[in-house]
Amino acid sequence: xxxxPVSTFQFLGLTFSTANVVSGLVVFxxxxxxxxxxxxxxxxxxxxxxxxxxxxxxxxxxxxxxSIPAGDVGKFGLWGFTLFLFLFLSNEIGLFIxxxxxxxxxxxxxxxxxxxxxxxxxxxxxMIAQFAGVWKLGYKAHFANYMKPFVFWLPISxxxxxxxxxxxxxxxxxxxxxxxxxxxxxxDLAVSHGIVTMIIALPIEMAWQGFSAFLGAIQAFVFVTLxxxxxxxxxxxxx
Amino acid sequence: xxxxxxxxxxxxxxxxxxxxxxxxxxxxIIKIFAWGPVTKMMQDRADKISNDIDSAEKSRTDAASxxxxxxxxxxxxxxxxxxxxxxxxxxxxxxxxxxxxxxxADVQTMKQNAQKDIxxxxxxxxxxxxxxxxxxxxxxxSKIIQRELKADDQKALIDSYIExxxxxxxx
Numbered sequence: 001x002x003x004x005p006v007s008t009f010q011f012l013g014l015t016f017s018t019a020n021v022v023s024g025l026v027v028f029x030x031x032x033x034x035x036x037x038x039x040x041x042x043x044x045x046x047x048x049x050x051x052x053x054x055x056x057x058x059x060x061x062x063x064x065x066x067s068i069p070a071g072d073v074g075k076f077g078l079w080g081f082t083l084f085l086f087l088f089l090s091n092e093i094g095l096f097i098x099x100x101x102x103x104x105x106x107x108x109x110x111x112x113x114x115x116x117x118x119x120x121x122x123x124x125x126x127m128i129a130q131f132a133g134v135w136k137l138g139y140k141a142h143f144a145n146y147m148k149p150f151v152f153w154l155p156i157s158x159x160x161x162x163x164x165x166x167x168x169x170x171x172x173x174x175x176x177x178x179x180x181x182x183x184x185x186x187x188d189l190a191v192s193h194g195i196v197t198m199i200i201a202l203p204i205e206m207a208w209q210g211f212s213a214f215l216g217a218i219q220a221f222v223f224v225t226l227x228x229x230x231x232x233x234x235x236x237x238x239x
Numbered sequence: 240x241x242x243x244x245x246x247x248x249x250x251x252x253x254x255x256x257x258x259x260x261x262x263x264x265x266x267x268i269i270k271i272f273a274w275g276p277v278t279k280m281m282q283d284r285a286d287k288i289s290n291d292i293d294s295a296e297k298s299r300t301d302a303a304s305x306x307x308x309x310x311x312x313x314x315x316x317x318x319x320x321x322x323x324x325x326x327x328x329x330x331x332x333x334x335x336x337x338x339x340x341x342x343x344a345d346v347q348t349m350k351q352n353a354q355k356d357i358x359x360x361x362x363x364x365x366x367x368x369x370x371x372x373x374x375x376x377x378x379x380x381s382k383i384i385q386r387e388l389k390a391d392d393q394k395a396l397i398d399s400y401i402e403x404x405x406x407x408x409x410x
Contacts, residue, residue, distance in 0.1 A: 014253030021257055028261050032268055039273035042280050044287065053277055078274050082266045111258075120258040 017114070024111045026097075027090045034085065060084045063224050067232040072136070076231065079128065083121065084224045087112060087172065091216030094180050095209050112219075113177040115170060122169030125227040126161065133234030141237060168226055172219045179212035378403065 009016050038049035046054055060081040064073050094110025111117045133142040146157040186208060190201035382400050 011253060014256065016253035016257065020254040024254075024258060024261060028265055031265055032272075035269050035273035039277055042276050044280070044284055046280075050277070050280075053273060054281060057274075057277060057281070077278070078266055078270055081274065082262065082269050085269075086262065086265060114254070116254045117258055120255045121262075123255075124259060124262065 017116070019106045019109060020111060020114055020117060022107050023090075023093065023109055024117070026108065027086060027093055027111055030089050030093070031082075031085050034089075056085070057081055060224065063221065064228045066225065067229045069232065069235060072132075072235060076128075076132075076228070080224055080228065083227065084220055087121070087223055088217060088220040090117075091172070091176050091220055092213055094176065095183065095212050095216070098180070098183075110176050110180060110216075112172055113180050115173045115177075118173040118176075119165070119169035121223070122165050125168060125230060126165050128227075129231045129234045132231050136235050137237065142234070145234070145237065164230055168223065168230070172223050175215050175219050176212075179208070179215060182208055183212070375407075 009018060035053065038053040040049065041047065042050055057077070061073060061077050063084070064076055064080045068076060090110055090112040092110075094113055097108055098106065099108035130142075133145070136142075137145070147154050183205070186201050186205045190198045190205065379400070382396055382403075385396065
């Protein structure tokens, strides 16, 4: 597996991975489709689609409310909602659709099974946290927070930023990537000895797919939860 | 599949840029199509519900005060009716007594008047009779005195007396 070729292309002097761009676009369109078709015919008395959308909004707002102070939740609501929906669909889509070219290069899988994508979202969270801290407390108080509880804490605080960034991005990547890889391994097992292994592999595949779907939902939830925790840490003055 | 994960070989910064731009774009599209209208609708609903609760509370208190007022008015009218009835009763009693005493007094005066009249009549009759007797005795006496003079005129005297009686009766 390790010698699978990766399809790339150059654009404006930057290297793009075809798989990431294609699967990212698919999830992008899927998210738009979901919110577009559930938000038609909005009414005071909600119908099916609106009910679902409002439930989802309440759910992501609930995640944010868990750590961010109530007065600031409204400013991060849209971000949390989009992030959760995008990550959730990203995690799940690879379990059902995986497309590869004839040469073996994957062009369609979970966007979140690539660390570059998850670390991008992680970096976004860290940037938002920094920005929110400056916006809420001002430059002085924000950077003074790094030297709490005492000045020599500064290196640990800075180091913590990097570890937060890495763990946040790599956690979701690890879970989704391993889930997809194991699906591939089970598929290899299924086709190894014809019909017999197919029958053996089928329940394993089903069980693992269900488990991965569950893990994908959990990871999207965890990502948004931890993001809001990191942001809320920057929103308050440390003692 | 794993080769592209090795840091240092090739880093697809383009992907990073692609994800950031598409995510921001996605947020913008969601805000326009869903987030804005839906959150507005949710806020409207929350406002409407709180308004409904307030107005329901208000109408409930209104109804309660109305009921209280009605009850007070009912009790008031009942006591009023009672006083009217008792007033009428006492008035009637009073009037009855008045009428009875008036009647009794009337009867008394009428009786007295009647008695007085009767007495008057009797007195009148008595005096009349007395006058008659006096006249009669005077007449008899005069006749007797006339008769003494002439014995033979006795017969004539009696006759005249009888005649006189008859005349008197006639008159």
